[in-house]
Amino acid sequence: MSDLYDRDRRANAGLQKLRFFPQAVVGGKGSRLRTDDGRWLLDLSASWGAVSLGHGHPALVSAVTAAVADPAGASVLSSATSPATVLAERLLALWPGAADRRVWLGHSGSDAMEAAVRAARRATGRQGIIAFSGAYHGCTTGTIAVSGHQSLGGDRAAGLIQIPFPDASRDEDGAAILADLSRRLDATPDSVAACLIEPIQADGGMVVPPAGFLSALAALCRRHGILVIADEVKVGLCRTGATHAHTAEGFTPDILVLGKGLGGGLPLSAVIGPAAVMDGATAFAMQTLHGNPVCAAAGLAVLEVMAHDRLDRQAAERGDQLKAALSRLKTRHPIITSVRGRGLALGVELALGPDRRPAAAETARLVWRAHELGLVVYYVGTGSNVLELTPPLTLSGAEAEEAAAILGQAFNDLAAGRIPDDAAAGFAGW
Ligand SMILES: Cc1ncc(COP(=O)(O)O)c(C=O)c1O
Structure with missing residues (x-):
């Protein structure tokens, strides 16, 4: 050793x-x-997917160096800043569509998923959450409460509905899962705020769902007024070969959560969702250094390299x-x-x-x-x-x-x- x-x-x-x-x-x-x-090790993990551009990418080095040298403060809480605003504009442009959306910037997948769940509960006035067994959504108290991964101890949220994630490699089609869920939602209408979906269940085993399952689940949720939250913290932003991982599964979430690769190795995450949800309150989900210019500049550099070098x-x-x-x-x-x-x-x-x-x-x-x-x-x-x-x-x-x-x-x-x-x-x- x-x-x-x-x-x-x-x-x-x-x-x-x-x-x-x-x-x-x-x-x-x-x-x-x-x-x-x-020794030099070949890195097939990239720190669990965070180091999207590789280690020490020159674009990241120069963006971060410049942002540290002439910082627009250190926070977005009480001031508009250029890097955070431009980053939010870029993220909105990366997810085209008619919806009027806003961006929330955080430090980690955990804080972003927690903010998304809290905002969804607030906007719908409902407490219930649908999530998958095997899913890892973070390691804060709030995200552990809606996760289903065996590594996470701690209490689960009241009203959590956990459903199995069907595995295409085992020829599972997920029809029975949808039928059960549909019955359950009919029996308890207006109780569920959001459904948390990883387009590929990463920490649960890189499980790919059968074609059509997630789009059918999203449609079922829509019929019940349930917000669909795509957790693309690990597999988002070009990693699956498309800008956003949900496109291959044929559904469009209401709320998209990004992290890891967005910062290229620096702490940065984002929640992108409807203005009605994301502007529903002020001082509701904030930490002092959220949207700080150094991490925002890193995120901008990552997005620029992704687009320029066609990393998708x-x-x-x-x-x-x-x-x-x-x-x-x-x-x-x-x-x-x-x-x-x-x-x-x-x-x-x-x-x-x-x-x-x-x-x-x-x-x-x-x-x-x-x-x-x-x-x-x-x-x-x-x-x-x-x-x-x-x-x-x-x-x-x-x-x-x-x-x-x-x-x-x-x-x-x-x-x-x-x-x-x-x-x-x-x-x-x-
Ligand atoms: C799908 C998913 N969501 C959320 C998280 C939590 O992200 P973080 O560890 O950056 O808080 C992870 C971490 O592995 C993840 O894979």
Whole structure:
């Protein structure tokens, strides 16, 4: 274990750690991270999808440097500022449509999802929320209360309706889920404020829903006056190969929530929704540094690079390439039971037997070995058995091949029994 990792263990709180192997980094460039012992790791996580442009992108460096040097204050609470206003205008332009919308800026997916849920409850005068089991919407008290991920303890909200997220890779069509929900809503009319939808359920296992399911769910919600909130914190903004992930699922949410990749690695999130909801009150959902010029400038730089370099197309092409390479691995390794996702939001499921029992222990050892071989990849899933690939959207073709080759080596080592049984002991993951 490196000196830095050991010092971190003694200084930084375990409460905020989700560790899979003894990673200790001191710098980064593009798709790579530099470790404290001088190795370069190929980063297939991009800090859980946040580092959308890769590490140290020049556009981000110069935008942030300029914003720190000549700051328009530090907050949007009591002053209009240029970076926050331009960013909001750009975000509105990125989501065309007739609706009169407003933008709320925050620091994280958690604060944005919490603000969206509170605003929806306020606007509708209803308390109920529909959310999916397996869904991770954040780690604040308010978002834990509407999440369904096994890693989150804490109380669930009164009036929470949790429904299963159907999995296209298991040929589930979700019809029974919709029928049950419809009966329930008919029985308790006017009680539900919002329905929280991830277009791909990321932390639940990069689960892709069957075609038409989410659009049917959105239509059902509309009939009951329920606001549809798309949580695109992880898979939004070009990652799936389109500007917004919901377009592939054929529905338009009332409220769109963005985070992670929007800041390119800086703390930034956004809620975009109808003016009637977003202007419904003042001083209602605010934190001192919301809309601060440094993070807003970072967001603007990210959006500019995304548009200029067509990172939507790049994510689609690179994703196809990576998915094809992973599908070839699947033919050689029966433990890989599903390769799924869209663009550069990909999942590789590891399971055993005809009933696809989650291979959690094998997954933990595999990511540990991949790290030893020079690759950063973590796992997600309600069974802790799905590799999550959310690399920088700037990943090159050569890097995609290199990543697949390292993963191939790790799977060979797993199959040949070359990874010690206790390799990942002490790294709990989730
Ligand atoms: C879909 C989704 N929503 C919300 C969040 C919370 O975002 P943050 O960790 O930035 O608070 C996450 C984090 O993983 C997420 O994946």
